[in-house]
Amino acid sequence: MPPVKEAAAVVHRQWTTQGKTLSYTTTTGHLTTQPLTGGNAASMFYVAYTLNGEQTAQRPVTFFFNGSIGGIPAVFLNILGWAPIRMRANTGTPAHPVYPVGPSPDSLLDKSDLVFIDPPGIGFSEAIAPAKNRDFNSLDSDASAFRDFISHYMAVNHRTDSPVYLYGESDGAGRAAVLTRKLNAIGMPPAGAILNSPATGRYEISCTPKYDPERFYSCAARVLMAAAVSHYYGLVGKGIPQSQFMNDVMKFTHDVYLPQEAEALKKQTLLPDETITRLAEYTGFDKKQWQKVPVYWDVVASPVDKWISLAHLDCTDFNNRNEGTGDCPSTGYDWRKIQDEPSAHLPQMKNLYRYAQNIYASLLGYSSVSDYALGTQKSGEGWRFDTVPVWADAMKDNKKLRILTISGYYDEMAPFYSAMLAFSDKSLDASRIWTTVFEGGHQTYLTEQSRPGIRAVIDRFYDAGAAANSNHKFFQIPFESAGVTFRSE
Incomplete structure (x- = not known):
């Protein structure tokens, strides 16, 4: 597509959580990335929820993105996860579904401003000519586009002093690792990375039955x-x-x-x-x-x-x-029966995008002549790799970087024990890593009974980053209320 205006739809709303009513602004639109290393430019679609009247210099900004080899938009984490509005499970029948949309008391907005980003070629995001969407297929070019978006967003919104957090889901954890290293390199080191059902490149779905001391195989x-x-x-x-x-x-x-x-x-x-x-x-x-x-x-x-x-x-x-x-x-996203798996009671992917497009228009004031692009797996290089050495380098370069992993018991795509083993590697600073497990599958936040506990853990993660002692020690979360932690000695 040719260059586009950075116009946005702006809506002001109120949100109630834990007995408090807060005013916030939703900004939905595009930002044009400003390539920092002579790369390609893209018009990247985003939805930002920002709390009004806060001291923004100290208030975190969290950037959300999904995974699936870079090919899924952030709509799942947005309207099904952590935004102050959320779509709920079907209250109608399978033939005539009804998916209520309303305020979500479990949003993370009271702790951080939230920015949900779609990668080039996905959702409403597009490469800018002469670049093409396929030019962003590799993990390196994809992560560069996210780096350029984040640096531009922080500059135009006068948030360059605000702490940056990344929230990546599934293969988005690999993007988060490479993106962290790129942000470190431009002097914008993230304060933390929240990895939901992270694909680590170790001990995962292939369950390869072979012995290789140079690889990390285990079932x-x-x-x-x-x-x-x-x-x-x-x-x-x-x-x-x-x-x-x-x-x-x-x-x-x-x-x-x-x-x-x-x-x-x-x-x-x-x-x-x-x-x-x-x-x-x-x-x-x-x-x-x-x-x-x-x-x-x-x-x-x-x-x-x-x-x-x-x-x-x-x-x-x-x-x-x-x-x-x-x-x-x-x-593979959830080993339980279909009737017990939360996403089975929500719109399936193609319909979800249609619902999302309607929500953006009716509640967020954003409409487009284009259809919201379906997610497709990117075929570029670098998406399947061992993320642990990248995280180790990122933590060495950024002494304040902390990592929180959130996994579900029944997730085969990115098993919780795989994340535990990977992030207990001795090359990583264990005092800055929290690993948690909750009832649920791959999209852990879809499980109603787990979401408040997940939010409580993320709240603590933000609070620890704001504390004077940035080297907050690894803590044990009571299993019954908020998950389970694991650390190998």
Whole structure:
């Protein structure tokens, strides 16, 4: 597209949270990136929620972006997550859905101004000629566009003294790592990075059954996911509180299973019989199936055609996901039954974008002659990588950078234990990293009972950044109220 005006729709509203009524401004529009290194320019669409009457020099600005290899807009984190308005689950029928939209008491707006950004070629964002959208397909060019947007946004809104926070979801965690390094380099170091269901490049979905001391292969995350789902449905750990049960399984997995798995893969042997017995007890799976692990992980690798039958759950309606009903696991985003998975009761992706476009027009005063572009995975370079060394470099360059990870028990795409293992790496400063786990799947914030607890943790994260002692120590969050933390010594 040719150069565009940086016009925006501005709406003033009030929002009530914790007994306080606050006035805020919503700004919806485009900013043209100002390439700092001779790169391509883009007109990037954003929605900003800013609190009125605050001392902006001390007030944080948090920039939100989704993931899926760069190809998903921030609409999920926006109108389904942390904005002061939120779309709720269907109150109608599958045939005639009704998705109420109204104020959200769980927004993060009382702690930080919120800016939701769509990458070039996604949503309403577009490359500016002569550049094309595909020029932003690589992670490096994508992160450069976000860097240029953030620096421009902070300048034109006179916020250059405000603390910067990044909130990346899924593969957005990889973008956040590279983006942090780029912001460090231009003298705008982020105060913190909040990583929701982070893809780390370690111990993840592929669950590759091979031994390689130079790589980070492990299928341990599947042990914990299977245990969590089985406990959710009362198949294991009967009478034991979830907190106690999952802590027991994590200790077993970390202290017993992990080292034995590495040894078994190295020698291509099976696990000790005692370990197999405990795996069966913790997961509800048949002991005969576990006898083939870890060399033949495919026997428990797929939740769709393995987990339900092994856990003895009825699975009769897998193909009826759009109805929000059924006994089978929903997707890799959540291992629970479809009927228990929150996103099944919200608009599916194509319809969600249509609803979002209507919300932008009716509530935020923004309309466009273009359709809100569907997210598609970018095919460029660099999106799948080991993020830990990048975070280690970023933390060395930025001594005040802190990291908070938020994961869901039932998420296969970015398993919670994978994040725990990755961010407990010895190359990282553990005193500046908080890892948490909540009830839920990949989009953890969609789970109604978890969102207040997630917000409480994020609030503490912001408060610690504002404290005089920037080296706030790692703390233990009470599991029952706000998640569970993990740190390997």
